[in-house]
Amino acid sequence: MTNNYLNYSDKELFEFLDGTSDESKLAFTEIYNRYSRRVFAYCLKVLGDKQKAEDAFQEVFVRFYKNAPSYRFTSINSLLISFARNLCFNVKRDTKIFVDISSVLNVYKTYKDADKEEMIKLVSIALDTLDDRYKEPLVLKVYNGLGYDEISELCGISTGAARTRVFRAKDKLKEILKPYLEEIYDQR
Amino acid sequence: MNINEKFNELLDGSISIQDEESLFSVLGKSAEARGDFKQSLAVEFGIQRDALDIAPSREATNKIFSELNIESLAHNPVGKAVPLLSLLSLRLKMFATAIVSSAVTAFLMFNFSGSEKDTINQFASHEHLNHTEPISLIIELPSEIKYVNSNSTINSTNSNSSTPSQEESQEEPQENSSHQPIASNDIDEQNHMPGATSNNSNHIINFSSIAKNNISFTRLLFSTNYRKENGLYELDRFPGEYKALGEYIDKVTIRINKYSDNLYISGYSVAPKTESYYDNISFSVIYNYSMETRLGLEIRQENFFKETFRDLASGDVTFQQQSSVTAGLLLNRDLYKFNNFARTYIDFWLGGNPAILMFRTGAGIELRLFQNFFLSTGFQLSQFKFTDNEDKDFWGSKTSFYGGINYDL
Numbered sequence: 137m138t139n140n141y142l143n144y145s146d147k148e149l150f151e152f153l154d155g156t157s158d159e160s161k162l163a164f165t166e167i168y169n170r171y172s173r174r175v176f177a178y179c180l181k182v183l184g185d186k187q188k189a190e191d192a193f194q195e196v197f198v199r200f201y202k203n204a205p206s207y208r209f210t211s212i213n214s215l216l217i218s219f220a221r222n223l224c225f226n227v228k229r230d231t232k233i234f235v236d237i238s239s240v241l242n243v244y245k246t247y248k249d250a251d252k253e254e255m256i257k258l259v260s261i262a263l264d265t266l267d268d269r270y271k272e273p274l275v276l277k278v279y280n281g282l283g284y285d286e287i288s289e290l291c292g293i294s295t296g297a298a299r300t301r302v303f304r305a306k307d308k309l310k311e312i313l314k315p316y317l318e319e320i321y322d323q324r
Numbered sequence: 325m326n327i328n329e330k331f332n333e334l335l336d337g338s339i340s341i342q343d344e345e346s347l348f349s350v351l352g353k354s355a356e357a358r359g360d361f362k363q364s365l366a367v368e369f370g371i372q373r374d375a376l377d378i379a380p381s382r383e384a385t386n387k388i389f390s391e392l393n394i395e396s397l398a399h400n401p402v403g404k405a406v407p408l409l410s411l412l413s414l415r416l417k418m419f420a421t422a423i424v425s426s427a428v429t430a431f432l433m434f435n436f437s438g439s440e441k442d443t444i445n446q447f448a449s450h451e452h453l454n455h456t457e458p459i460s461l462i463i464e465l466p467s468e469i470k471y472v473n474s475n476s477t478i479n480s481t482n483s484n485s486s487t488p489s490q491e492e493s494q495e496e497p498q499e500n501s502s503h504q505p506i507a508s509n510d511i512d513e514q515n516h517m518p519g520a521t522s523n524n525s526n527h528i529i530n531f532s533s534i535a536k537n538n539i540s541f542t543r544l545l546f547s548t549n550y551r552k553e554n555g556l557y558e559l560d561r562f563p564g565e566y567k568a569l570g571e572y573i574d575k576v577t578i579r580i581n582k583y584s585d586n587l588y589i590s591g592y593s594v595a596p597k598t599e600s601y602y603d604n605i606s607f608s609v610i611y612n613y614s615m616e617t618r619l620g621l622e623i624r625q626e627n628f629f630k631e632t633f634r635d636l637a638s639g640d641v642t643f644q645q646q647s648s649v650t651a652g653l654l655l656n657r658d659l660y661k662f663n664n665f666a667r668t669y670i671d672f673w674l675g676g677n678p679a680i681l682m683f684r685t686g687a688g689i690e691l692r693l694f695q696n697f698f699l700s701t702g703f704q705l706s707q708f709k710f711t712d713n714e715d716k717d718f719w720g721s722k723t724s725f726y727g728g729i730n731y732d733l
Contacts, residue, residue, distance in 0.1 A: 176380040259370030303332040317363040
């Protein structure tokens with residue numbers, strides 16, 4: 137009789153999803169609680185626009201709930217991200233999003249005396265400037281918690297390439313933020 | 325060695341032991357490498373923290389659950405006060421369900437009550453009581469009944485439902501012989517027991533019909549727990565956080581309560597009764613099969629009236645109050661989390677046994693003793709609807725306090 141949805145595995149929750157029952161709704165709620173941040177982070181990072189990200193994010197969960205019964209369980213996280221990926225790339229195809237690297241410099245100028253919080257902001261903005269080839273694997277790795285094998289499967293690349301792209305993304309971020317980082321560490 | 329590659333491997337946890345040793349060796353010797361490593365750490369920190377700070381808005385969450393027609397129980401990163409209208413709208417569902425469930429109960433109950441009409445009509449023969457003198461209404465416990473005679477009991481159903489105390493009373497005539505049970509028109513002795521008087525001698529309450537329900541009778545309980553809108557309402561359902569609401573579903577609650585009550589009947593003052601230990605004990609098994617609906621069975625011993633004694637000369641009427649088992653109670657429960665160790669609730673009841681209509685409301689609190697055991701206590705106000713021999717409605721009320729133990733399976 138104990139239905140503690142917190143203790144259910146993803147697979148067990150997934151099996152509840154029939155789209156109609158109370159159990160299905162509760163299972164969906166638990167899934168939402170587990171993965172909404174990750175999915176939203178993906179949408180936000182890939183699209184770089186909060187409103188568009190929210191629209192895509194909503195669509196991801198709606199589609200997931202409606203279509204989950206027709207999918208075979210593998211990984212809820214991967215399934216959600218695959219929905220998000222398709223939606224986000226459709227949005228990106230329709231809308232060219234330009235992120236000017238100068239925005240990083242502007243923030244940097246504003247916050248050059250800043251501390252860790254500013255560092256986070258700078259990293260976030262710098263991430264937006266990355267090419268999707270590098271940004272997406274990094275987002276999937278760090279923001280979505282996927283392993284390299286899952287990233288490779290989602291992105292259609294090898295595991296080694298996924299790993300390399302994550303590393304390259306970090307290197308590029310470091311490169312973009314170098315003036316700021318050097319100033320910080322030169323002062324110490 | 326590509327030092328940035330090794331930094332990434334180190335932070336990633338995938339660096340080999342040999343490369344790790346080499347890297348630390350380089351870091352120990354080169355200030356430039358250490359500076360570079362600090363920058364890598366700063367970027368890594370920034371990414372990790374940025375990931376933690378991202379959360380969907382409340383509006384986005386609400387839109388999703390609204391579109392899917394799911395009552396949102398999702399976590400929300402931000403909270404705000406609930407507007408009064410939102411609170412009221414949340415409760416509308418509860419009240420709507422209460423009305424529907426009450427209608428169902430009333431339908432069921434009146435169907436049951438139909439079988440009682442013949443019994444009730446037996447009172448019509450007491451036309452001699454249509455006098456203007458006030459009558460006394462005296463309520464006795466079963467153990468106090470000493471004069472019940474099966475030949476002179478008001479209605480035949482009573483003789484079928486003799487309790488041990490009645491049987492005992494038949495063997496032991498009471499010293500006070502002024503008490504005589506009413507047997508149709510056979511009322512021959514005076515009685516004036518301490519009790520209360522009524523100003524309305526035309527009311528002969530059909531308590532005898534109530535006595536018919538001496539068999540065990542389960543009662544259905546339906547309840548509705550209104551849903552808390554996502555993050556809008558601070559009063560949460562027990563236990564714990566939103567996520568814990570799921571724990572409440574598909575659980576069986578076993579409830580044992582002991583009631584202590586005082587009866588009040590309009591137009592009469594009722595002699596205080598003394599409860600026996602086992603009176604007014606309820607046992608419930610309630611299945612919380614969804615967030616909104618509960619279905620359960622409850623058996624509750626409850627004092628109703630069985631025998632009537634009447635003094636023809638004075639018009640005094642003596643009623644016996646006897647344990648019975650109620651039937652057909654609907655429960656609408658509004659449950660709030662108070663904190664992690666207590667849950668408060670408001671109950672709305674409608675139901676009764678085959679002879680009596682009853683409305684109840686009450687409030688209580690359940691305190692977690694340990695694990696899934698709860699101590700429950702609260703009060704209850706009951707309104708009873710009787711029918712007199714002229715088919716007039718006749719109302720009584722009862723206030724009850726109770727305590728008991730709940731266990732969530």
